[in-house]
Amino acid sequence: MKKNPRGKFDKTKAIRLGPTELSSAEHAEAVRQIRISDEECRVSFRWGSSQVEVIKAVAEQMGVSYQQYIKQVVYRQALADLEQFGKSQSVIDSRLSNST
Numbered sequence: 001m002k003k004n005p006r007g008k009f010d011k012t013k014a015i016r017l018g019p020t021e022l023s024s025a026e027h028a029e030a031v032r033q034i035r036i037s038d039e040e041c042r043v044s045f046r047w048g049s050s051q052v053e054v055i056k057a058v059a060e061q062m063g064v065s066y067q068q069y070i071k072q073v074v075y076r077q078a079l080a081d082l083e084q085f086g087k088s089q090s091v092i093d094s095r096l097s098n099s100t
Contacts, residue, residue: 045070 022030047055052066059069 059066
């Protein structure tokens with residue numbers, strides 16, 4: 001199966017501008033964006049194509065990309081699990097503090 005390229009960016013057509021002076025506002029924005037990108041992390045899943053097709057079909061019905069759909073579903077489920085886990089977390093915390 002031939003993979004499709006990710007995007008249409010052609011590195012050979014990039015123009016190197018060299019060092020550029022930024023205004024203080026531009027510099028602050030660049031620092032902010034770098035900080036945000038440092039906070040992000042990437043996660044990979046290995047799924048079968050039939051599983052991905054199901055996810056894509058549901059995401060299309062919801063009007064979002066399948067990546068966004070996966071993030072939303074996993075995040076909502078994690079919050080629900082944490083809420084349920086939180087009910088027993090105080091018992092676990094007390095056991096851990098008593099064992100030290």
